[in-house]
Amino acid sequence: MSQTRRFDLIVIGAGPAGSAAALVAAQGGLSVALVDRAAFPRDKLCGGGISGRAQGHLDRVFGALPGGLLHPVSQIRLRHRGADLGVQICDPPFHTTMRRAFDAVLAGRALGAGAADHTGQRVRGIDPDAAAITLTCGTQLEAPLLIGADGVNSIVARRLWGRAHDPARIAFALEVEAPAPPGPEVLEIDLGAAHWGYGWSFPKAGGLTLGVGGLAARNPALGASMADYLARAGAPDGLRIRGHHLPFGDFPAIAGEGRVLLAGDAAGLVDPITGEGIGWAVHSGALAGAAAVRALAEDAPGAALRHYMAGLAPVHAELRRARMLRRLIYARPLQGRFARAIARNAAIQRRYVQLLQGERDYADLGAGSVLRLLRRLVLPALDPLGPRR
Numbered sequence: 001m002s003q004t005r006r007f008d009l010i011v012i013g014a015g016p017a018g019s020a021a022a023l024v025a026a027q028g029g030l031s032v033a034l035v036d037r038a039a040f041p042r043d044k045l046c047g048g049g050i051s052g053r054a055q056g057h058l059d060r061v062f063g064a065l066p067g068g069l070l071h072p073v074s075q076i077r078l079r080h081r082g083a084d085l086g087v088q089i090c091d092p093p094f095h096t097t098m099r100r101a102f103d104a105v106l107a108g109r110a111l112g113a114g115a116a117d118h119t120g121q122r123v124r125g126i127d128p129d130a131a132a133i134t135l136t137c138g139t140q141l142e143a144p145l146l147i148g149a150d151g152v153n154s155i156v157a158r159r160l161w162g163r164a165h166d167p168a169r170i171a172f173a174l175e176v177e178a179p180a181p182p183g184p185e186v187l188e189i190d191l192g193a194a195h196w197g198y199g200w201s202f203p204k205a206g207g208l209t210l211g212v213g214g215l216a217a218r219n220p221a222l223g224a225s226m227a228d229y230l231a232r233a234g235a236p237d238g239l240r241i242r243g244h245h246l247p248f249g250d251f252p253a254i255a256g257e258g259r260v261l262l263a264g265d266a267a268g269l270v271d272p273i274t275g276e277g278i279g280w281a282v283h284s285g286a287l288a289g290a291a292a293v294r295a296l297a298e299d300a301p302g303a304a305l306r307h308y309m310a311g312l313a314p315v316h317a318e319l320r321r322a323r324m325l326r327r328l329i330y331a332r333p334l335q336g337r338f339a340r341a342i343a344r345n346a347a348i349q350r351r352y353v354q355l356l357q358g359e360r361d362y363a364d365l366g367a368g369s370v371l372r373l374l375r376r377l378v379l380p381a382l383d384p385l386g387p388r389r
């Protein structure tokens, strides 16, 4: 016989976004059901790069994480199709993590705060109007509010709008886990390894994650790009290559509808230049959880989406800035110029690494920096005599 359980809030997806939402809502006094089709620990295809910005959100929402969960790396090397563009020392260090362990800790914190554990359970049906879901075991969960934090292929977004993202506007990425090479650990970014994207080599505790990713529509031969990248990196043969979409700057203007809020990848909150999504997932999840607490305290569940969008506005503004700037970095005729500018100009190189590290926001770049970059990249392309050497 089917059973119905009532909560203040249902959160679908217990990744960084869903765990943050459930934790904040439970701490705010709501009864929360945290649902995930996976039982934790589970794998998630990801470079596991944790920027300074992401660490700030993690500290604020989850508090101190267990020692060893984040692995420090203090050098970043930039490349273009293998050619060395320069090395930057990271102070503070950049961090990497294994998502299997990392996500299990975050979900554990949400459950520890009192969220009811519905992980390892699949969703059979969603009724967005009633904010009710049915699990495959037949149990029905009902609540005044529902948060969809179920990743790039979000069934919640699909239930609202027919599809989660426009496939032509998001990215696809391929990754392998490889043994760590001997020598000092250096995190590498290869700006020429994919179109409208890049290749990465992230040292982690006990291994290395190598990958390439870029806008799916611009990379019909991503498999060949990956093979080239692995060969240049000297990776051993036979590594298992896996692929996954990431919503590279394609986000709906309103992150939800009615009594449904979307957070993290489900809301398209991934940096369109760096591909970073963990920090925005934690931040947006926490904002969605706080919006639910406030709306239910006001006895106005219908106001949750408005409260959430007010908090999300600066994130959307930052992603829009990045989406404009990425034309200068990734557009075909300019991409090689950007790489050369990075190799020749220490200030541009430092700024790019600071963006990657999350030590600087796009808003901090200022109009002056963008204009200087524009002059350096675009004006030579318009010069009939060609670029100056």
Ligand SMILES: Cc1cc2nc3c(=O)[nH]c(=O)nc-3n(C[C@H](O)[C@H](O)[C@H](O)COP(=O)(O)OP(=O)(O)OC[C@H]3O[C@@H](n4cnc5c(N)ncnc54)[C@H](O)[C@@H]3O)c2cc1C
Binding pocket: 012, 013, 014, 015, 016, 017, 018, 035, 036, 037, 038, 044, 045, 046, 047, 048, 049, 050, 051, 054, 121, 122, 123, 149, 150, 151, 152, 153, 154, 155, 173, 174, 175, 211, 213, 244, 245, 246, 263, 264, 265, 266, 269, 270, 275, 276, 277, 278, 279, 281
């Ligand atoms: C190859 C690759 C490399 C990346 N590298 C980085 C990086 O180095 N740094 C970085 O910051 N970001 C990186 N990202 C992006 C990052 O992985 C995401 O932005 C981040 O995981 C988003 O968190 P989330 O909680 O929104 O979604 P997810 O982490 O995807 O979590 C969604 C959860 O929802 C669950 N779920 C899905 N469907 C259902 C369903 N039907 N029913 C119930 N549960 C469901 C899933 O099991 C999962 O646990 C990378 C992405 C890719 C693909």
